[in-house]
Amino acid sequence: MNVQTPESDTTLEERSSMPAGISRERRHSDRKLMLSQMSLKYGLVSVFLAMMVGFWMLLPAFGSMSNIWVILESMAIVVVAALGVTFSLAVGGWDLSIGSNISFVVMVGAIFLVEFNSGAVVALVACLATGLLIGGVNALLIVKGKVPDMIATLGTMFVFQGLALVIAGGNNIAPGMTLANGRTAPGAMGAVFNWIGNGTIGLGIPGLVVILAATVVAVFVLLELSRFGRTMYALGINREAARLAGVPVNRYRAAAYLLSGLLGGVAGVMLLGLLGNGQVNAGSPYLLECVAAALIAYAFLGLKRPSVQGTVFGALFVSVVINGLTMFNVPYYAEDTTYGLLLMLALILTFSVGGRSQPTGSWLLRGRIARRRGVPAP
Amino acid sequence: MVHFAGEGIGKIYGSAEVLHGCSVELHGGRITGLVGSNGAGKSTLIRILCGAERPSRGRLSWNGNEVSFAGPRDAKRRGIEVVHQNVALGLLPGRSVAENLMLDALAGKQCPVLVSRAWFESAASQMLGSHLFSFDPERSIDDLSVAERQEVVLARAIAQQASVMILDEPTASLSEREAGVLFERLRHLRDQGVAVMVVSHRLGEVSQICDSVFVLRDGVVVDRLEARDGALLDVGRMAMGIIGEARVSAARLGGGFSGSDRTAPTAVEGSTRAGEVALEGVGIRPHPQGPEVHISVHYGEVLGLTGLVGAGKTELLEQLVGVRPLASGEVSHRGQPLQGSGIAAAIATGIGFVPEDRTRSAIFPGWSVRRHRTIPFLKRFCRHGLVHAGREARAGEDLMDRFDVRGGRSDIAVDFLSGGNQQKVIVTRWLAEGVDVLVLDEPFTGVDIGARGDIGAQLRWFAREHSKAILVASSDPREVVEVADRVMVLVDGRVAWEGPVGDDTLSSVGRAIASTGDREAGATGTVEGES
Incomplete structure (x- = not known):
């Protein structure tokens, strides 16, 4: 373990002059520390890997290619929306409106496709614009209106959940439905949305997984590697220090909520494709799943902060557990309990085990730089 | 008992x-x-x-x-x-x-x-x-x-x-x-x-x-x-x-800076000359209803600003660098008015600011030394909008080597450094980046004697050898006299004394500050239990 502390400044001479009892005690405490640091850092990942192996041994079908696609498909929407939440967490905020965002976007998309027969492109643009609009309302409330983030997004959560019902007249929007004026709805889901939900590309890669991969890569570059992301994390950690370092704090906070809204829009498009119609409150279950995934991220590799890689891991973890349990015929209504228990496990690992977070900065770049410097990677 | x-x-x-x-x-x-x-x-x-x-x-x-x-x-x-x-x-x-x-x-x-x-x-x-x-x-x-x-x-x-x-x-x-x-x-x-x-x-x-x-x-x-x-x-x-x-700091003054020939002179540095006015504030009010103050810092000098807590030091400094809006007057840097108020504009023209409360306003808990090194100048460490990890790492290592920050490699989280070493990082990142004016508010609070000596020596050295303009505020007159070439004493938002540092500066400063004490005691009668 590469745990550097001010204490390691003591010279060898000082160490050797210490009474034997101290160094024995120190060794003992080193071991204890090592264990807690290890469990902090690799605990959740180990649990995950052990679970994978267990499922695979007990259920041969678990490891089949088709099941892997099922797992990835089931996590795709959660990941995309949870990455939106991750943006808000990165700037030290919260976005609780993500589920309503998805519900509303699904309805807007369905209305454009089915009622207006607008075609896929217009519907797509409308969906993403709707997501951005919700993000904009959040940004306005939080940044300009100075409403605390959780309360503001709780407010928009209710408003857009309600509006989703209002614009659809309280009903599902399905192709072939009878409209208020008595005629049959002219539009259909169309090839594009059908492909997004049920199509494949190349060697059977589902459309949802393609969008998943593209979103993860884009968000990873933006949040973890770019100046933009670094600045967002900075103001999430210490807003005053970021301001004094010259960061236009409010612009970045607004951008985070806009991006969160946009990703909600993308998730809505994916869900609309998957469902094939506009269902009432379709997005609601995603709020808890996204929050769970984004918070499990805190326990990923002991980072204790939001991160793209952690959020992806969180969603993967949850999906694998649910998938495995489903294959064991555990009923679907046990899912929420499972989410909750996993989240609690992750939070205990984050906050109860080990005192301080790991000393080094970016885990991703650490090994590379260390190698370049001729120092063995930790 | x-x-x-x-x-x-x-x-x-x-x-x-x-x-x-x-x-x-x-x-x-x-x-x-x-x-x-x-x-x-x-x-x-x-x-x-x-x-x-x-x-x-x-x-x-x-x-x-x-x-x-x-x-x-x-x-x-x-x-x-x-x-x-x-x-x-x-x-x-x-x-x-x-x-x-x-x-x-x-x-x-x-x-x-x-x-x-x-x-x-x-x-x-x-x-x-x-x-x-x-x-x-x-x-x-x-x-x-x-x-x-x-x-x-x-x-x-x-x-x-x-x-x-x-x-x-x-x-x-x-x-x-x-x-x-x-x-x-x-x-x-x-x-x-x-x-x-x-x-x-x-x-x-x-x-x-x-x-x-x-x-x-x-x-x-x-x-x-x-x-x-x-x-x-x-x-x-x-x-x-x-x-x-x-760790006797005096002995390290020479040694600590011997390697600093590596300081690449920046464009700003080349064009500055000792003695010229670097940062000037005219008609600034430290207290909203108080008198106007004129302050100028020259290249090549360390200006010390002292006075009791509440005398208006922080208010003055923060208006100079654009952290708080100017109540009145104007600020110019190298003769040019500071356009576009705000700290970002000041940083862009080569002004650095070390805020009063390190933990609250400068430290990002969990972040590495190198991230602290680069955050105010992140743009310069980026290529196509992406942070250049190698360049950032080199800057971090360079900072720790050159300024004798103790605590290991630069990817260590600052949480693991002592208060003094944290402050060294926060102060010297500006010097390492080559700003030509550095404004520091109480840089020595919560800093041990060793690091205090180091930081003071670095400020003096940079002012002299690199013709930087440095403005240090502290409510401890001794700290200011120790580090500065010239001292300004603020009392209730007005300049009560100003002069170069000599043998009897400390007593002059003391008298200037004490004069307020009498006034206050007379005016409000808040002193009790002194008998």
């Missing part, structure tokens, strides 16, 4: 052994000092003495009998009271003085089930009356000055009939006069048989007030001084104990 001692106290946090067997004693009727640099283990030792932490090793004894505390309440029951450095921690904001005074009593058994405002106020004034404190119990805590808030905390602690009273950095945010009042109170407590312990960075104060002093370095008691026959304790010996022989 009480005799409270820690014997062979050791404490291990995770992998860090903070205390390696310290023995300290507190006697009733004596004031004991505890000094040491940041990270020496003072706070940990206090936390153990007051029951907030359990020692990993060693034992506590009370009048010769071993004791152990289950928690701070347990220690309180013995009569151990602590006044923490951050008095806000012990106060309820927005509530009255009376309510804050009665906080401890609320948890006690004598407290009635239903408490009324009348009960609060009668109990509080009873408590205050017997101890020479005079505040209005109905006032809100928010309206009190820092010194007054500290008095509230102190009064509350005294009312518990403490037999051991521990004060952590009690004078950190007090003026000299306020500190004098506090010391009178402490002496009074001592004479009543209380065992008082004072933890402080200010060695002068410690030598004045303490009967004995423990010097802590790297978790070990390295020295113990006893005052004999009314003589003051030896400040020099304390300082040597705190720094340790290996």
Whole structure:
């Protein structure tokens, strides 16, 4: 373990002059520390890997290619929306409106496709614009209106959940439905949305997984590697220090909520494709799943902060557990309990085990730089 | 009288052994000092003495009998009271003085089930009356000055009939006069048989007030001084104990900078000449209703700004660099008015700013040294909008090498550095980046003597050798005189004295500051208990 502390400044001479009892005690405490640091850092990942192996041994079908696609498909929407939440967490905020965002976007998309027969492109643009609009309302409330983030997004959560019902007249929007004026709805889901939900590309890669991969890569570059992301994390950690370092704090906070809204829009498009119609409150279950995934991220590799890689891991973890349990015929209504228990496990690992977070900065770049410097990677 | 001692106290946090067997004693009727640099283990030792932490090793004894505390309440029951450095921690904001005074009593058994405002106020004034404190119990805590808030905390602690009273950095945010009042109170407590312990960075104060002093370095008691026959304790010996022989900063002035030929001269640097005006503020009001102030910092000099807490130093500095909007007047940098107010614009033109409260306004917990190095100039470390990891790492390593930041590689989180080394990172990142004006607000608070000497020497060196303009504000006149070429004294938002540093500067500065003291005392009559 590469745990550097001010204490390691003591010279060898000082160490050797210490009474034997101290160094024995120190060794003992080193071991204890090592264990807690290890469990902090690799605990959740180990649990995950052990679970994978267990499922695979007990259920041969678990490891089949088709099941892997099922797992990835089931996590795709959660990941995309949870990455939106991750943006808000990165700037030290919260976005609780993500589920309503998805519900509303699904309805807007369905209305454009089915009622207006607008075609896929217009519907797509409308969906993403709707997501951005919700993000904009959040940004306005939080940044300009100075409403605390959780309360503001709780407010928009209710408003857009309600509006989703209002614009659809309280009903599902399905192709072939009878409209208020008595005629049959002219539009259909169309090839594009059908492909997004049920199509494949190349060697059977589902459309949802393609969008998943593209979103993860884009968000990873933006949040973890770019100046933009670094600045967002900075103001999430210490807003005053970021301001004094010259960061236009409010612009970045607004951008985070806009991006969160946009990703909600993308998730809505994916869900609309998957469902094939506009269902009432379709997005609601995603709020808890996204929050769970984004918070499990805190326990990923002991980072204790939001991160793209952690959020992806969180969603993967949850999906694998649910998938495995489903294959064991555990009923679907046990899912929420499972989410909750996993989240609690992750939070205990984050906050109860080990005192301080790991000393080094970016885990991703650490090994590379260390190698370049001729120092063995930790 | 009480005799409270820690014997062979050791404490291990995770992998860090903070205390390696310290023995300290507190006697009733004596004031004991505890000094040491940041990270020496003072706070940990206090936390153990007051029951907030359990020692990993060693034992506590009370009048010769071993004791152990289950928690701070347990220690309180013995009569151990602590006044923490951050008095806000012990106060309820927005509530009255009376309510804050009665906080401890609320948890006690004598407290009635239903408490009324009348009960609060009668109990509080009873408590205050017997101890020479005079505040209005109905006032809100928010309206009190820092010194007054500290008095509230102190009064509350005294009312518990403490037999051991521990004060952590009690004078950190007090003026000299306020500190004098506090010391009178402490002496009074001592004479009543209380065992008082004072933890402080200010060695002068410690030598004045303490009967004995423990010097802590790297978790070990390295020295113990006893005052004999009314003589003051030896400040020099304390300082040597705190720094340790290996870290005498003067010896490192040359050495620390020998490698700095590597400083690539920046474009800004090449065009500056010593003596020219670098940063100038005309008609700035430190206090919104106060007089206008003219301030100019020249290339090649360190300008020191001093004055009591509340004299307007922070307000002046923050207006200069654009952190707070200008109340009046204008600021120019190299003769050009600073366009587009705001700190970002100032940074872009080559002005650096080190804020007053490091933890609150400069440190990103969990972030590495190199991330702190680059954040104000992140754009310069990017290619196509992506942070260039190699360039950033090199800058971080370079900073730690050149400015002697101790703590390992630059990807270590700053949390693991001592306060002094954290401050070095926050200060020297500007110098390393080649800003031509650096404005520092109280850069030496919470910084140990060794690092303080280093930072001071670096500021002077950069001003002289690289023709930087440096503006340092501190409420401790000695710090300012030590580091500056020229000193400005602010009193109630106006410039009370200005001049180059010479042999008698300190006394001139002292007189200028003291002149306010008289005025204030005459005007408002807030000084009491000085007799």
